[in-house]
Amino acid sequence: MAKLLIVDDSTMLRDMLSYALSEGGYSDVVEAVDGVDGLEKAKSALFDLIITDVNMPNMDGLTLIGELRKLPQYSSKPILVLTTERSDEMKAKGKAAGATGWIVKPFVPDQLLKAVNIVLSR
Amino acid sequence: MAGFDISMYREMFLEEAVELFESADNVLLEAENNGSLTDEQMGQLFRDVHTLKGSGASVELVYFAKFTHEVENMMDKLRNHVIEFIPEMASTLIDCMDVMKEILHLEAAGEMDQDKLDSMTHNLLAEIKGYLSGTHPSSAPSETVSVESTSTTQISDSFADKSEEDSIGFFDDSIDPTKFNKAYGFFKEEYQNPQAFGFYSDELQARSESAPTVATKNYEENDNFGFFDEMPAISPDNKELSYEKPEPNIEKPKSVTPAPIKKQAPVASKADAGPKDEDDKKSASLASATNNIRVNLDKIDTLMNNVGDLVITNAMLTQFATSISETKTRVAVLERLELLERHIREMQDSIMSIRMVPMESIYSKFPKVIRDISKKLNKKVEFKHYGDAVEIDKAMIEGLTDPLMHIIRNSLDHGIETPEDRLKVGKNETGTISISAEQANGQMIITIKDDGKGIDGNKVAAKALEKGLIDENQFAQMNENDKAMLVFGAGVSTADAITDISGRGVGMDVVKTNIHKLGGIIRLETELGFGTVITIVLPLTLAILDGLDIAVGDKKFILPLSAIVESLQPTKEMIKKIGDGTQDLLMLREEFIPVVKLYQLFNDVEPKYHNLEDGMLIVVKAGNQKVALFIDEFLHQHQVVVKPLDKNFRSVEGIGAATVRGDGSIGLILDILGIIDAQKKIDRHDLEFKKKKVS
Secondary structure (H helix, E strand, O other): OOOEEEEOOOHHHHHHHHHHHHHOOOOOEEEEOOHHHHHHHHHHOOOOEEEEEOOOOOOOHHHHHHHHHHOHHHOOOOEEEEEOOOOHHHHHHHHHHOOOEEEEOOOOHHHHHHHHHHHHOO | OOOOOHHHHHHHHHHHHHHHHHHHHHHHHHHHHHOOOOHHHHHHHHHHHHHHHHHHHHOOOHHHHHHHHHHHHHHHHHHOOOOOOOHHHHHHHHHHHHHHHHHHHHHHOOOOOHHHHHHHHHHHHHHHHHHHHOOOOOOOHHHHHHHHHHOHHHHHHHHHOOOOOOOOOOOOOOOOHHHOOOOEEEOHHHHHOHHHOHHHHHHHHHHHHHOOHHHHHHHHHHHOOOOOOOOOOOOHHHHHOOOOOOOOOOOOOHHHOOOOOOOOOOOOOHHHHHHHHHHHHHHHHHHHHHOOOOOOHHHHHHHHHHHHHHHHHHHHHHHHHOOOOOHHHHHHHHHHHHHHHHHHHHHHHHHHHHHEEEOHHHHOOHHHHHHHHHHHHOOOEEEEEEOOOOEEEHHHHHHHHHHHHHHHHHHHHHHOOOHHHHHHOOOOOOEEEEEEEEEEOOEEEEEEEEOOOOOOHHHHHHHHHHHOOOOHHHHHHOOHHHHHHHHHOOOOOOOOOOOOOOOOOOOHHHHHHHHHHOOOEEEEEEEOOOEEEEEEEEEOOOOEEEEEEEEEOOEEEEEEHHHEEEEEOOOHHHEEEEOOOOEEEEEEOOEEEEEEEHHHHOOOOOOOOOOOOOOEEEEEEEOOEEEEEEEOEEEEEEEEEOEEHHHHOOOEOOEEEEEEOOOOOEEEEEOHHHHHHHHHHHHHHHHHHHHHHHO
16 A cells, blocks of 8 residues: 655644545555654655645755655655645745645645545556 | 544644744744844744644634735745844734734634624734835835735635635646646646756756765656656565665754753753753754654553552552562562562653653743733833753643743732832843742752842731731731731732732632642742742652651551651650640740641541650641641551542542552542641631630
């Protein structure tokens, strides 16, 4: 089963994401509280998909993606950015950092699952 | 998705919001005091507000998110230096936080509408607009355009409609657009066609130039991570890649090493507490961000209870083992039981350390309150705190926060003078309130100090006299400080006029009761004109205590070891009778200590001895009051697991809590302060009774 990592500094959002994902059949979800934590966890196990928030203390999401992309095992894994900003600038930044795609916050569970299904079905 | 229960997450969000507000408030208060904001602080503020908005919107608190979005927008411009921080902004932003809190609670309660939002936020939005447009002389003038985007009408569509709206494009032609909703997208097209966004490849270029060789190689691989078409299936090869590849040149963040749980040494002197705490605070908060789990306190309580039961079972076994008649077996079993006991104790300590949280979590609530009150009263106050990293039992925090808050309110309201008054008496116009925490001798000591006008003992005592809490004789004998201590009596207030700050029907007597409930004591020292120091001494935990079994007749009680000063068998010369001969005093090294006969206090107990010289006296201390308890004998010392009485039964005067003994029976734990109070009541009652008889 696909193993997912979600990185967000909000406990509530992590909970919501985990719940929405588990409802969609993804129950193997690991949570990380910020970029530093996310990177540590990503190194200690191999995840099939990483969903990360952008604004976080200690290490932000874009830096995290950059760091992940430097690791061979994550050079081609899908990474989705969870963001409240859907400006072109934000998208450009996400893209530049190496993200696969983005999901807006507040997320709609069905749409989240659709996006996850798409990246994982390939 | 059906059945997605938003209300549950709302609860979670409300909890989380409290912390975020606290964090933002504290940064802003500092900014208000210093008139500046560091980049780091701005980043923090932005993140706090950003999370508030994002999470609020996620749980469909639309009004809250709307306004918060405006604040976030301003924070975003600040942190990116599109506009520059000016001191006035701090106060605006603090007001914004207050309004955000209000909106949040109204909306969560379902009492919010657009009109309310408009009226609540109108002025603040105008202020924000002013800052952004540079209407304010010192803010950046180039931002006129952004005003438009922040007006109330515009914000609504910036995020509130999470339905399919604009702003999302699909870059991958191979993906059937009908499969998508507009709430997410992929960056496919640009990857295939980097020229369309010139910087993408530049960026990569730049990064690969600066990146070490190993990384560069990865970037090359990156060139073909792209997405759906070329994304490799997760091959076994991929899985075998080592996860811990060395990563040259990637600076390992310092925060990944969790700070070990420290046994906090007592803060040696307050002067050097400041910087040290600063460091502790940093490492603690970083560690907490990376390596913590949130656990419901109830679960830890349960664990503590389980260990408590282990302690009890161990005691049972030990008791049983001592009755083994065969010596060799008995010794062997007892030896192993001792080992078991040691392990249980270690386990207890570990659980205790889980329950501990830094004092910082209490302190962080104060700056905002102090600011608001001092503003209201036109007073200038500086708040200092020491021992931020000193740890306290989480279970105590709840009970401790209110009393501390009350003491601080009181200091502000009645203690600290107005700037004019302070200048008149030759003081600095800014008053100081400081709070410090330290651990010493297995106790927690919290000191709250102010340099205000102090408490007028005579005034307090006069009031206490009027209320009948003391008599004229006592009034005459008390020293100034003892008189001031009477503010802890019910209905005694020094306030000439009741204000809405501290005169909320709650007096210092409630503070004392609450501290007392935590098993603590409170002391006060004051000097008229120079300020007041309030000291609170608390046990480190409410869960376990070292006790001494004492016997009165066929009843056994447990006395907290920490209360005991000494024990003795009195000689006739040491006992002095006063009054009509019913009240005994123990004279010990020139000090008179009232004797409390436990069998009189708990009147269904028939003691072995009635004569003081036959039994034992145990001198115990609570606060600055000492009494000598008269008992038949004392038995042995042991550790007991404290079970609160009022939760399981009802509160009984003189009994603090209960425990389960090794033999399975219930043991009652004496409450020294309660006994002293009860004894005083009995004395007063006797006195009044006698007075009545005479008249």
